Amino acid sequence: MIHIYGHTWPVRWGDNGEEKMxxxxxxxxExxxxxxxxxxxxxxxxxxxYPAAGLR
Structure with a gap:
């Protein structure tokens, strides 16, 4: 099982070149x-x- 956090796209959006966690x-x-x-x-x-068992 794998799930990328963020139910909505605004959580995943960002400006060009902006780093995101x-x-x-x-x-x-792994x-x-x-x-x-x-x-x-x-x-x-x-x-x-925590959170995410270090997978961030």
Missing amino acids: VKVYANCT VEIFLNGKSFGSKKRNSQD
């Missing part, structure tokens, strides 16, 4: 995020790191 809720041990085919990195899940 992406929170991911998952039961995977996640990787892609935008337009380019990897923006991966993170390992840490159940002791």
Whole structure:
């Protein structure tokens, strides 16, 4: 299971070049995020790191 946080698009919007924090809720041990085919990195899940188990 994986869920990208934000039920509404305004949470995900931003100006060109503006950095955004992406929170991911998952039961995977590691996640990787892609935008337009380019990897923006991966993170390992840490159940002791709140919120989102460190996946932000």
